[in-house]
Amino acid sequence: MRKVLVTGGAGFIGSNFVHYLIENTDDHVTVLDKLTYAGNLASLEGLPEDRFTFVKGDIADASVVEPLVAASDVVVHYAAESHNDNSLHDPRPFLDTNIIGTFTLLEAVRKHGVRYHHISTDEVYGDLELDDPQRFTEHTPYNPSSPYSSTKAGSDLLVRAWVRSFGVRATISNCSNNYGPYQHVEKFIPRQITNVLTGERPKLYGAGLNVRDWIHANDHSSAVLTIVEKGVIGETYLIGADGEKDNKSVVELILTLTGNPADAYDHVVDRAGHDLRYAIDSTKLRTELGWQPRYQDFEAGLAATIDWYRANEAWWQPQKAATEAKYVAQGQ
Template structure:
């Protein structure tokens, strides 16, 4: 039995990973989460048993981090400031968490010889042209376009440096856009779903031609477990499920699945530096480690996600009004 420390385990992707691990393995899990606005203790409700422990704290707190690493066999590092719009309004928290926080964890991993897996994003690669036949691979040069993606790129480089300079046993994964349960209502898919539930017209940036490569959070979780189990130390693996869709198509599909006219949405001003297209080539993960996604059908995964938000309004309602008030001030 392994003892896993999961940073950011009360956030969207982290909490899905915690649920997945406890359901599909015998691992013990300790979650370290600061519980900022993006972390929700309710996302871990019902997990209080002998295999699960929750610790509220900051990944930049070296003393706390050291004590937790001393008890862990492996660490999965999800904790991050991760919202592009927020990074444009105030970049500093992204430096504090994504750079200093990751440095603090890496130093603890070095002291304790702890297996370390770093969760990153495809946004470190910048974007692709809409008609570009290529997709991101592990060898694509970094070209981040926002304070968020640049600090994630910086954290990736720190991991690689600690592997090479200090022999830290680490792997990295860069994943495409996640969707599924427990995602904050500020994010694109849950915002549109909860708007429809509330009787509010969805909002679409610009013409909605920007393309994202969608993957269900459960598939991300299974990929991370595969890398922990089979991944080669020092290597990077891209995680994707061949789910490219432009934002306009996603909004219209949400409306259709929720029984609304496909054109019942409003266009709002596009955000600054909005990347055009992300696309992941996950061939290395699939061929070398034998991983495959379970939610290959985006429509089915989206329908399950819509149903989750219908069934769990008590989870997302407390943050909905504040989120929409913020976007209203931005004209979005």
């Protein structure tokens, strides 16, 4: 039985990965999570006690991290401060978690010789023009545009340096925007879904022309497991499912799928430094490691996600009022 330490495993994509491991492997999974506002123990309910352990702690605390790493065969590092709006309001937590936290984990895996996989984002590459035929590849230069994306870029570079300087057995993946169960209601898709479910009108930044490359969280999880098991040490792999959609189209599809007029939304002030377009070329992952996404129909995946939020109001409702109050205060 492989022992896997998942940092940030009570967050959105981390918790989806934990469920994926439990359902598709024989691994024992230990989750290390600080349980900030974005971490939710309810996302891990029902997991078998003989294969799952939860530890509350900070990835920047070496006294917590080191014994957990020493007892593990693999570390998969999801934990991050990850919301652009929050990083614009208060950048410091992003430095503490994304830079110092990653450093702390790297020192622990270096000391104990443990395999390490680093979860990152396509936002480290900046953005593309809406009409640019190119997509991000593993060779695209880094050009982050927010405190969030710049700290993620910095953490990626730390991993590369620890591989080259100290021989750490690490890989990196940069993924496009995820959607699916267990995503905090501050994020774009669950905010719009839960607005509709509570009788509120969805909110669209600016004209809604910004394009994101959407991937279902289960496809992200399967890609990460593929990289952990087959990836070449020191390599970076981009994860994407060819799901480019502009924000306006996503909002209109949510409204249509819930039986509402497609134009029943409000425009709100755009976010500062809002990236225009992200687009992932995952050819390397598909050709070299044989991975393929399962959820290639975005509309079907979005419909299933809406159904999950409709059936799990007890999970998201406690977060909703405070989240919307914050956005209202920001004019969004």
